[in-house]
Structures are given as structure tokens and as C-alpha cells.
Amino acid sequence: MNYDRILIRYGELSLKGKNRKLFIDKLKKNIKRVLRDFENIQIEASRERMFILLNGNDGSEIVNRLKSIFGIQSFSPAVKVEKDLEKMKETALALFQKNYKPGQTFKITTKRSDKNFFMRTNEINHTFGSHLLQNVEGLKVNVKNPDVNLLIEVRHEAAYMTCETIQGAGGLPIGSSGKAMLMLSGGIDSPVAGYLSMKRGLNIEAVHFYSPPFTSERSKQKVIDLTEKLAQISGGVTLHIVPFTEIQQLIQQTIPENYSMTTTRRLMLRITDEIRKKRDGLAIITGESLGQVASQTLESMYAINDVTNTPIIRPLITMDKTEIIDIACDIDTFDISNRPYEDCCTVFVPSSPKTKPRRDKVRHFESNTDYEPLIARAVENVEKIRIKPQSSKQELFEDLF
Numbered sequence: 561m562n563y564d565r566i567l568i569r570y571g572e573l574s575l576k577g578k579n580r581k582l583f584i585d586k587l588k589k590n591i592k593r594v595l596r597d598f599e600n601i602q603i604e605a606s607r608e609r610m611f612i613l614l615n616g617n618d619g620s621e622i623v624n625r626l627k628s629i630f631g632i633q634s635f636s637p638a639v640k641v642e643k644d645l646e647k648m649k650e651t652a653l654a655l656f657q658k659n660y661k662p663g664q665t666f667k668i669t670t671k672r673s674d675k676n677f678f679m680r681t682n683e684i685n686h687t688f689g690s691h692l693l694q695n696v697e698g699l700k701v702n703v704k705n706p707d708v709n710l711l712i713e714v715r716h717e718a719a720y721m722t723c724e725t726i727q728g729a730g731g732l733p734i735g736s737s738g739k740a741m742l743m744l745s746g747g748i749d750s751p752v753a754g755y756l757s758m759k760r761g762l763n764i765e766a767v768h769f770y771s772p773p774f775t776s777e778r779s780k781q782k783v784i785d786l787t788e789k790l791a792q793i794s795g796g797v798t799l800h801i802v803p804f805t806e807i808q809q810l811i812q813q814t815i816p817e818n819y820s821m822t823t824t825r826r827l828m829l830r831i832t833d834e835i836r837k838k839r840d841g842l843a844i845i846t847g848e849s850l851g852q853v854a855s856q857t858l859e860s861m862y863a864i865n866d867v868t869n870t871p872i873i874r875p876l877i878t879m880d881k882t883e884i885i886d887i888a889c890d891i892d893t894f895d896i897s898n899r900p901y902e903d904c905c906t907v908f909v910p911s912s913p914k915t916k917p918r919r920d921k922v923r924h925f926e927s928n929t930d931y932e933p934l935i936a937r938a939v940e941n942v943e944k945i946r947i948k949p950q951s952s953k954q955e956l957f958e959d960l961f
């Protein structure tokens with residue numbers, strides 16, 4: 561008895577009332593994209609469940625790819641069976657024998673969403689439990705901590721059976737919450753902020769400020785590689801590389817040193833906002849975490865945020881560095897972020913930046929310079945790169961199929 565499909569549970573989508581259809585459509589589209597190289601799979605979606613019909617394809621690789629798709633709470637390789645008691649028993653036994661090793665314990669868990677099915681949940685558990693006990697020698701039940709949990713879902717159209725439930729990535733399907741611009745430095749934090757935003761359904765485009773010759777090709781490559789990691793999750797990310805040298809040099813000449821970082825951040829935000837407008841985004845994402853460095857005190861954020869009314873999303877704002885690093889390791893960006901190449905902000909960092917800059921002061925310092933033409937020029941000269949994921953790696957789950 562081999563699994564012939566994958567049953568997908570939506571998780572949080574079930575809370576979304578009227579938007580449900582939109583979310584399910586997005587999820588279906590995202591799954592299709594991730595599995596586009598599997599030629600004859602079929603995806604069937606209903607309000608409660610989605611099914612991927614394998615039609616002879618490699619299930620282990622499909623399982624592997626599904627693990628990182630947002631909007632999936634959990635999923636199971638499964639078999640579909642007609643709601644005929646004898647056929648169900650036969651299938652349950654065959655499936656169990658395939659997944660059980662002598663000496664292991666088991667239990668049956670039934671989900672009966674077809675309320676017209678002639679047996680109730682407990683009755684199904686008992687009937688199938690007895691059937692397995694009668695047919696598998698030495699088998700024992702363990703309700704609390706079984707080695708094998710045979711799940712039976714009795715649905716309207718058929719019953720489904722599985723011995724595996726795999727944790728999904730959770731969250732909402734990418735694209736279901738709209739588009740936002742991620743300010744992506746070469747550091748540890750901003751890729752994590754991008755990942756968490758995608759997890760809540762945001763489609764992201766990345767914006768990176770680059771100051772050659774003070775920052776090298778290798779620092780640019782680092783940001784491309786980080787974007788590639790994010791693209792692996794979403795299927796593709798547009799990266800906007802903003803030439804920033806001219807503006808940074810002007811800031812050095814016109815702004816008192818201890819306020820130069822505040823102005824730098826304000827100009828980055830203004831430019832990102834201009835790119836956002838052109839790209840129809842609705843928010844800006846940063847990797848800021850409260851109190852982490854001088855630019856991330858509340859006073860600093862207040863002075864920097866002054867330049868725009870656009871929502872600024874800061875997914876890491878309350879997180880500790882260790883928590884951020886754990887996620888960076890999970891999403892495989894930590895080692896890239898740790899490459900020792902300079903960022904435009906580290907090159908121009910003042911020796912003692914103001915940790916509590918005042919908004920009126922920074923406005924005053926900037927009032928002597930017309931930044932508009934420089935901002936327009938930077939936006940005009942943005943280098944736009946569409947970054948696609950590399951082909952995904954195959955790991956784990958071979959033995960399920």
C-alpha cells in the first residue's frame with residue numbers, strides 16, 4: 561500500500577472567513593510554482609483541505625519542498641479510500657503493515673467531518689483498532705505515546721488514511737497580505753525580518769544601499785546571496801541596489817558628525833519610500849530591534865520615522881539577538897551575513913553617533929541642503945535584479961513512499 565496523494569491542512573487560514581477563498585487560491589498558486597517541475601501532479605482544493613495527487617511522482621521530494629511553504633499548518637502523505645467498511649479495513653491494515661515495525665505500539669485517531677457516516681468517532685477508533693490487533697501479531701495499543709498513529713479522516717467524498725503528519729511552516733501564503741519593501745543590509749537582522757514578513761503573507765522586494773568604491777563587489781555579492789536565500793522561500797525576489805556614495809559623501813560634508821547616521825537613515829527611508837511608490841508596495845520592512853544599536857533607540861526611530869507616513873514593519877523589534885540568530889541559522893542566512901565585507905553604514909559610521917537624536921535638530925541640519933535631486937538621481941539609477949532560487953536540495957523523507 562503506497563501513498564498516492566498528500567493531504568494538506570490549512571491551519572490559520574480556517575480563521576479567515578470571507579478571505580478564505582483568496583488565501584486558498586494563493587496557496588494553491590504558490591504550491592504549483594514550487595512544484596512546477598513535477599509534470600503530472602494535480603492539485604485539488606476544497607474549503608477544508610488541499611490534496612496533491614502524486615500520479616507516480618517522487619513523493620519524498622514533494623514533501624521536502626512543502627515544508628517551507630507558508631500557509632500550511634501540517635500535511636500527510638495519504639491514501640484515499642471509498643467509505644465502505646470492508647475496503648477501509650483492508651486499506652488500514654495494508655497501510656499499517658507498511659509503516660509498522662515489530663514491537664512498536666499504535667493508536668487510531670479518527671476525524672469524522674462527514675457527520676452522516678454510519679459510525680461515530682469512537683466506534684471507528686475501536687473497530688479499526690480491533691481489526692489491527694486481530695491481524696498483526698504481538699501488537700500493543702499506546703494511546704498516550706504511540707510509535708505509529710494511524711489517522712483516519714472520514715470526509716464527505718471519501719476517507720483518507722495516513723501514518724505520518726509533518727509539521728508545515730505555518731503562517732499565511734506569500735502574497736496574501738500584499739507587497740512591502742525590505743531594507744536589506746548585509747547584516748544578520750534584515751534577512752530574518754524579510755523571512756518573518758513573508759511568513760505573514762507579505763510579498764517582498766529588497767532594497768540595498770551600496771556605496772562603491774567604499775563598499776566592494778563582494779559586499780554586493782553578499783546581499784545578492786542573502787536575497788537568493790529569501791527567493792528560495794518565495795520563488796523569486798526583486799532586489800533594488802541603490803547607488804548611495806554621492807549622498808553619503810554629501811552627508812559627511814553637510815551634517816554634524818554625531819547626526820550623520822540619523823540623516824543617513826532618513827535618506828535611506830525616503831529613497832526606499834520612492835521605490836515603494838513606483839513598485840506599488842504598501843509598507844517598508846526593517847531589521848531593527850529595540851535598543852540594539854544607536855540607530856535603534858526609540859528616540860532614534862522617532863527622528864528617522866519622521867520622513868514618511870508609510871507603515872514601517874519591524875518584525876524583530878522585541879526580539880533578543882540570540883533569538884534572531886537562531887532564525888538566521890534556520891533559514892541559512894547566518895553564515896552569509898557573517899562574511900566580513902563592509903556595509904555602506906559601517907564605512908561611514910561616526911565615532912560617536914547620537915543615541916538620542918532630536919527631530920527638530922536633524923530637520924534643522926538638513927534644511928540647508930536640497931536632497932530632492934539627489935534622491936531622484938539615486939532612484940533613477942537603481943540597479944534592479946530579479947533573483948531566482950537555485951534548484952532545491954533533496955533531503956529526508958525518502959522512506960515514506
Ligand SMILES: Nc1ncnc2c1ncn2[C@@H]1O[C@H](COP(=O)(O)OP(=O)(O)OP(=O)(O)O)[C@@H](O)[C@H]1O
Pocket residue numbers: 742743744745746747748749750751767768769770828845846847848849852853855856903904905
Ligand atoms: N546598506 C543598507 N541597505 C539597506 N538597508 C539597510 C542598510 N543598512 C541598514 N539598513 C536597514 O536598517 C536596519 C538597521 O540597520 P543597522 O545597521 O542599524 O542595524 P543592524 O542591527 O546591524 O541590522 P542588520 O543586521 O540588518 O544590518 C537594517 O536592519 C536594515 O533594515
